[in-house]
Amino acid sequence: MKASIFAVLTSLFLFHIQYALSWPGMTTTLKDVMSMGKRQTNNDGDEPKELIGDLLTLSDSQLTPVAADIKSILLGTGSAESSTIDTTITPPLGSKACAADTCCAYKWLSLAMIKKFAGSSGRCTRFARAAVRLGFHDAGAWSKTSAFGGADGSILLTNELDRVDNKGLQDIAAVTKAWYKQYQPYGISMADMIQFGATVATVVCPLGPRIKSYVGRIDNPKANPEGLLPGVNDSADKLIDMFRQKTIDPHGLVALVGAHTTSQQHFVNISRDGDPQDSTPGVWDVKFYGETLQPNPPVRVFKFASDVALSKDPRASSEWNEFVNGQSHWNEDYAQEYVRLSLLGVKNINSLKECTKVLPPAKKSYTAPDQLYLTLWLSGKYPQLGKYIDDAQSLLELVGSILPILKNVLGGRI
Ligand code: HEM
Ligand SMILES: *[C@@H]1O[C@H](CO)[C@@H](O)[C@H](O)[C@H]1NC(C)=O
């Protein structure tokens, strides 16, 4: 009895505070609260930006320049992309000079990652795509009410990988654990390794943004709570609420799911293993947004029910439509939201360092050398090619390697 009176008084008090502080854009939030979870649909999905971690309590004068820059990114005023490149010669790994520069070991790690992430077609490989998803699944297991979790390395330091949410991440997990074994002695945490992998992978994909990359996260060997990652059959309401709990507003969510521009699904429908979410897997373009809206994209394009639901929701659709022809707008927004995602649960933002300078340069244009074969495959022909496309191998090269054999068989008649 006492408890329920207390609850009523608390909610009245909170209501009063909210009312007193309300501004024009706030009315929807108030109505949301009053309609007990039934969301208003006239909200356009661009909501006040929230701070996270230690930035919630530190004053501006206490912030390092790096943390001040992060704060401006989170508030939507600062850019989360950077083209600053380190052109100095990198000292050998293990040398004194290398140990003296936080970003030196990351430079070597970046070179190892690029080898795994870039394919001969110029597109990014299945490892790159999985690295982006791994970054999301480590950081995303967090909500505003979590005491711990988020971008803490736990996905590879615990048995989280066995969860059905994480199906498909086994290969990148093995590769990342091997990198960890090699680079952890030089001071790289698992949490940083995973988030760095995601930003290297993104910029290796043609047209991908060069996202500001921060290091200094602290590992956590405890599994994060379940139920914090989205499902492919979730409604727009469920997805939007889940991401709001991660401080990501509907526009932020729309920007982040654009990562499906590069993907090829394996487990949503196993009889369509390898089918991409737009007609350009391995390329960080905006085709995903347009093709998710199209009733009849190329036959092999496999739309996720969650993406379709989101694209139609009034809180998401205006931004979704803007991205259809908005590559640089999307890159900007994706980078901003990814910086936020990559810092969920991080409580020491004020002690992070920036190592963006060791990322490879962005590829600002891309033409597929093997478009002819890609087009055939997308129309449903030669399903066997899916495997090579997953590896970002140039199909032209593949055909080239078969030609001499054919010539031999056909006695030089081609
Ligand atoms: C609405 C929320 C989301 C849902 C329901 C969702 C669901 C999925 C599903 C079902 C797959 C296919 C897995 C498979 O069958 O192999 C997938 C792949 C992928 N997702 Fe998401 N996702 C969501 C948000 C995100 C976000 C926020 C990111 C990144 C920031 C992301 C990045 C990726 C990537 C890169 C892949 C491809 C992985 C690969 O090729 O191995 N997704 N997602
Ligand atoms: C999603 O829905 C489809 C079709 O109803 C179903 O076959 C599939 O198993 C569901 N997937 C998940 C992960 O619940």
Ligand SMILES: *[C@@H]1O[C@H](CO)[C@@H](O)[C@H](O)[C@H]1NC(C)=O
């Ligand atoms: C999976 O794909 C196959 C082949 O296109 C289709 O016949 C089947 O209905 C799909 N299954 C589900 C659950 O959507």
